[in-house]
Amino acid sequence: MLQGKKIILGISGSIAAYKSAFLTRLLIKAGAEVQVLMTPSAQDFITPLTLSTLSKRPVYSEVSSETGWNNHVELGLWADAMLIAPVTATTLAKLANGLCDNILVAAYLSARCPVFFAPAMDLDMWHHPATRHNVERLISYGNQLIPVGVGELASGLSGEGRMAEPEDIVAYLERFFAQKQDLAGKxxxxxxxxxxxxxxxxxxxxxxxxxxxxxxxxxxxxxxxxxxxxxxxxxxxxxxxxxxxxxxxxxxxxxxxxxxxxxxxxxxxxxxxxxxxxxxxxxxxxxxxxxxxxxxxxxxxxxxxxxxxxxxxxxxxxxxxxxxxxxxxxxxxxxxxxxxxxxxxxxxxxxxxxxxxxxxxxxxxxxxxxxxxxxxxxxxxxxxxxxxxxxxxxxxxx
Missing domain, CATH: 3.40.50.10300 (CoaB-like)
Known part of the structure; x- marks a missing residue:
């Protein structure tokens, strides 16, 4: 269902970013083209080299670089879907409020395609009213939440807040693109x-x-x-x-x-x-x-x-x-x-x-x-x- 789909994978600075390598590999294996965008802090958890090797495309982490301007508007038009995984509390707040200080948010604000976001944060952060407000605001804009998982967290606590597993995220996207029109006319x-x-x-x-x-x-x-x-x-x-x-x-x-x-x-x-x-x-x-x-x-x-x-x-x-x-x-x-x-x-x-x-x-x-x-x-x-x-x-x- 993902064969030939163009997908922007946005990665923000969470320990869950280590899963993004496996996620990239699964998307490529499913036949998608993947363009990785990283926030500056995401590079503290996984290297652009790893992701560019897996995606076979350059990884962008800045709107402009030594090679020139990385056209976020063009990226927003290119993609069939934008997937942001993991989404930290900081990036969640930026997306919800349009605070455009990195290429990931710039591409999000330019995207005309469906946007999916998979949060990752600690239990109390996930349940904080500010986070809940930002999630609801993003959903109200038409973006699709990929629900968090439940289990052991990086802090040692256990509960909601884990980023969904890469296999589940890919399955979510496949279900979206496989939508039948079996209720047409009803x-x-x-x-x-x-x-x-x-x-x-x-x-x-x-x-x-x-x-x-x-x-x-x-x-x-x-x-x-x-x-x-x-x-x-x-x-x-x-x-x-x-x-x-x-x-x-x-x-x-x-x-x-x-x-x-x-x-x-x-x-x-x-x-x-x-x-x-x-x-x-x-x-x-x-x-x-x-x-x-x-x-x-x-x-x-x-x-x-x-x-x-x-x-x-x-x-x-x-x-x-x-x-x-x-x-x-x-x-x-x-x-x-x-x-x-x-x-x-x-x-x-x-x-x-x-x-x-x-x-x-x-x-x-x-x-x-x-x-x-x-x-x-x-x-x-x-x-x-x-x-x-x-x-x-x-x-x-x-």
Whole structure:
């Protein structure tokens, strides 16, 4: 799938840079042309000579050198993809904020091709709010995160922060370039993110959903040729694929109304949003002041999006739901599958490490109406999205 592809490999100054030699070799072996760019600090960890020998091309580490100007604009036009691996916290911040002080960032800012980034840093650095903000900003620009690995780190700590292994990075790129257009002509409706139910002008009832899983599904469906409409609750994230039609909502009622209006024109709907079941009966017009030891809120039931779409579903339409459970997972999901008239339901459990809200990974099972079930290992949410879409395509083809 990488045969003949032109790939810029950007390397920043991390101990994980030692993996870039193997990564370069794998890309060349897969048939790609590789142009290596290095930040000055990357040269402290691996030599340009090693990488130029493997790539059979000169390695650039400066915008200008003794031989002249290294045209980063031309490089940005030349490439079919730009892969930055490893990305340190410093380079991540520069990319996210457009701080152009080296050839790697200059080429990134000039690139018209898809950009993939594979971070590498210590556990606490990876989880720091500044890093999370920079990752989310890069994703919002349309760049694709290759999730970090979990394991022993250079500091001696163990946890998230390892750069993905070279084999996994190459496989990620191959999946991207192998995207089939097997959803061409299909109209897909998606819901994602939380809903916020106002209590007063400054407070609300909500949940911890980030919208990552639903957005990954929207992007993956668009890449496979579908006409995608995403109804997104309050989330800091947005789809990477510009073809996704985005409708932003805040409350369950707003999400319900949009979904009910759009569903009749759709071939399928995937309901990945974490919708609030209840909302305050009355919303205060002014901020509620603190008084007394207790505050009582009367809640009323929100409209059931899944149930209403299940009643509307026509022959040939598919409806796929989600179940996030904490106990009796399969029985609860199976009951929801029948009650809501889903064609299949995606089950994940908060008992599974790395699954659920705010993670870049998920671990799912897919339950079908014929009592069949498919179990999957822990994967990136991008990879999970592909598994869910494949299940949907299989149902279309039944």
């Amino acid at each position: 109209k897909i409706l998606l819901t994602a993110g939380p809903t916020y139910e106002p209590i007063d002008p400054v407070r609300f009832i909500g949940n911890r959903s980030s919208g990552k899983m639903g957005i990954a599904l929207a992007d993956a469906a668009a890449r496979r040729g579908a006409e995608v409409t995403l109804i997104l609750g309050p989330s800091k994230l947005t789809p990477q694929e510009k073809a996704v039609k985005l409708i932003k909502v805040e409350t369950a009622q707003e999400m319900h109304d949009a979904a009910v209006q759009l569903f009749p024109q759709m071939n399928a709907a995937i309901l990945a949003a974490a919708v609030a079941d209840y909302r305050p009966k009355t919303v205060a017009t002014e901020k509620i002041k603190k008084k007394g030891e207790e505050l009582q809120l009367d809640l009323i039931k929100n409209p059931d999006i899944a149930a209403d779409l299940g009643k509307m579903k026509q022959a040939g339409q598919l409806l796929i739901g989600f179940a996030l459970e904490t106990n009796d997972e399969e029985s609860n999901a199976q009951g929801k599958l029948e009650k809501k008239n889903f064609d299949c339901i995606v089950l994940n459990s908060l008992r599974d490490a790395g699954a659920g809200f705010n993670h870049d990974t998920n671990k799912i099972s897919i339950l079908f109406r014929n009592n069949k079930k498919r179990d999957f290992e822990l994967k990136s949410k991008n990879a999970v999205a592909e598994d869910i879409l494949q299940a949907m395509i299989d149902l279309f083809n039944v």
